[in-house]
Amino acid sequence: MTATQPRTSSTDTTGLTEMSWDPITRIVGSLGIYTKIDFSQGRVAECHSTSSIFRGYSIFMKGKDPRDAHFITSRICGICGDNHATCSVYNQNMAFRVRPPHLGEWIINLGEAAEYMFDHNIFQENLVGVDYCEKMISETNPGVLELANRTESPHGADHGYRTIGDIMRALNPFTGEFYREALQVSRYTREMFCLMEGRHVHPSTLYPGGVGTHATIQLFTDYYTRLMRYVEFMKKVVPMHDDLWDFMYEALPGYEEVGRRRVLLGCWGSLNDPEHCDFDYENMTSWGRRMFVSPGVVVDGTLVTNDLVEINLGIRILLGHSFYRDWEDQETFVTHDPLGNPVDRRHPWNQHTIPAPQKRDFDEKYSWTMSPRWFDGQDFLPLDTGGGPLARLWATALGGLVDCGFVKATGDSVEIHLPRTVLKPEAHFVWRPPTDKQGSPLSNAIERNRARTYFQAYSAAVALHFIEQALAEVRGGHTRTWEKFTVPDEAVSCGFTEAVRGVLSHHMVIRGGRIANYHPYPPTPWNGSVRDTHGTPGPYEDAVQNTPIFEENPRERFKGIDIMRAVRSFDPCLPCGVHMYLGEGRELHTTHTPGGLNLL
Template structure:
């Protein structure tokens, strides 16, 4: 597949301004965005995404006891560590040939649903929301704020804010009413997780074969009371964000191009149905389709596959512009999968991580992030996750396989039916497949997926209570570690696809590779010159900011990047670049001042 980046003739270089946002951080400052902007055309013409940190988990996992894998890999991240632990446990279940009791799986599902609710809420309202709050809009697009202050919110009766400008003020950090309310919500959604898995974000009761959680009526009642508070909260959140995001489309014609890229979405599925999931590779195609979030690949609006075996075999790890040495001369661990299908050398089962640190060069090597791609038989597709929710809802909607009392996939949408709560009647929402894969729709999907997660959690609570009432209190099944095994686990981390691949030899880990959404979304130009999703989404993004070059904050670029939920923006700043500037900017401004 050929590169999609803009080609800039050298004669036009003097018209460009080179800018960098580095770091854009969550916990560590490892993400950088380097862009060239054509001020005359008001658009970004080139972008490079960089990662300045090397973790090396795939290296020091070798030789470890496989039973420690979930405890170790949960430390990959201080935000979605439980997603890694869950994926690792799924991986181990396959390796050990163990099937957890139904109740154990419902408990894991309740924990992961709570994690989706917690993390999407705090990112959407307290971090992404800052990009659309009154203070930010006043500094970047005062004309838009004036319009927002006189534009009535269509769903004011549902969320309580009469004007769009009121919504923006409610999102102001620390002073905004809705901003503060969301912080409180993040507290009790984290409590929901801890009820199921003991500790957030590194679960203390999650093991291969099930969980160590003591299942009682009181446990699920405590979860349910918090869940119903969240359901009531969502009845305000969905219409609020619909009003806010729809306003940007009307206030800034052409805003659909911000963060836009060709629709190439990947979802590995999540939340297993214990009635069908036996964790065997041989049956993975079937039980994968029974997940409550359907796995799949969507290209140009078409659902290419929902088969986890196809998804697994199509994964390729390309190097391209990353700081690693090729492993063509290294051992192949797996040549055939358990079904006899051929496994490529560039599949995670066969990957060798050989770091080769060097000076950053945007014409050659410039990042520690590799370039995962999905091979469809012809092209190596740079799939993105849409920040997680966009891909999950899109694949689930098209597949039309999910059907529960509270959420249902229709083939073209996802319906969410939330029951009556303390002060609000029952409500139905419908997420419809959007026209674009862009910044606004990634953010909108994040809101709808919170409601989707809440609806699924209602179903999971009912199923778990039914098990307890029937006297099925067992939550864990014993297992033995085989001397030899190959295995994989698939789920969805909060911000997208997550897979763990393991090879066991002599009862120890011989090879282990976790692939979270970060390398997929933040990948660099591969060996074919194809840019990664961050790079692709920023390139050709138009600039709507009203500030001059001297006071430019880059809000449209940051909205594009943050729509993928890459990192918490707790350390964003702008750097003008004074090594080889194309055009020097004076007095660069801090992007994030609150």
């Protein structure tokens, strides 16, 4: 087993060694990381992030029936397609002025919670966990493995692994006990999603106005039994990962700098409360704050806003060093939002996607990923999602708005309560915004991974609340799951939620009953963005630049494990950042001849 090998290696006159990893492994192969490394100082000096395929959904959405938006945008990704479908349905609900029955919304919440559990589990344990397994550590930091084998696990009684080395061996791909267990967990969490929305990853029962799921006591019981298995699993996972992440800090002093960047976090909120959410833009500030994952922008550890209207109006799409032509000479679709607030020319409602392919040049244009930024009135902030969970937990904790019995946001922490299960007593976990030894807010590779574990427990806890609410609806005879609607001739709408790996928004303009403009913005364009118009690097680039090198291998056998940990901590998923568009195309005519089949 080896870490991703660099594709190129050369040393320039400054003494910096150029190394690239393209494609990054364990994800769809469209992400490239190009670096210059100062081996004499043990530090990455420069980084560029690239996406190698053009994104085109915003182009071929034009002219489509708005009712088809969620079916089409679900195909943006084969991993988090249901997140796109859900966000698109929220967008449609706003455009169509429809409010689903409460039961329909609880079912959607149960599906999305199951998706968080499924996707975070398979990535954390079967993809990013490999970066910390015994096989990997033995090839990159054998001294660390020796120490791990001698170090007792502080919470061994909770997870069953006596030493940190035992945890690392359990993470070995295909042979590790925990690795295999996590694969089984991924199976039944996907079943949980399918119970609610019919099919994973492209839901077959999700529509604007609600869902087509036939809601019965049996349906929710089948979900409930699997959920309690997952609850029991998380009572093992949280203490196990805490032991592993804490050990990495102890074994490698200074490791908190790997993947570290300034705390600039964005969360758009998720899991609506049907008691408050009516999908009206005019009320979005209010119902956005009642989500079970709170929206928020966190800058240097401070919550700047949790107002979805303000978040929406602050979004800017900068082209920077990406392969696109500006749209200054194109039509402006929206000048003011439904509340009368001015809408910027670079807002997604007004964006035009005009590809301009050219040779990659890191001094000029070098990627198909644009540069989404959030404008705070003074600066264009390169927000990242912390891989999703770090931003979600941070914004929710500081917001102090969530309290449903199983989870509570206190203003400086998130409390997670998991009830008694068959083999384990009740458990209580507390996540607090991380800080370094000097007390400064900390966003780095380890804390992104740690937050992912805690958010798995959070998802299970809120799902317990959702299942109780859904059962109460059915027992009360409120079994409708869908509300009829009409498609307007003209509309301006948006949907906000959290895809597994971070912020997700869909913006739509309807004219003449058809889609005139549509722009989905998932987490990858935010996390993987290129240097913007002002020269500010994107989050991947920023997190890798200045990352120290702790790998023990010499330059000749360097694998780049610390760089890979920094990038993979964001849970990169490039299908959401790149797509192909063939223009007008070319028609193929099929003719049958005596000699066989000809394509003309």
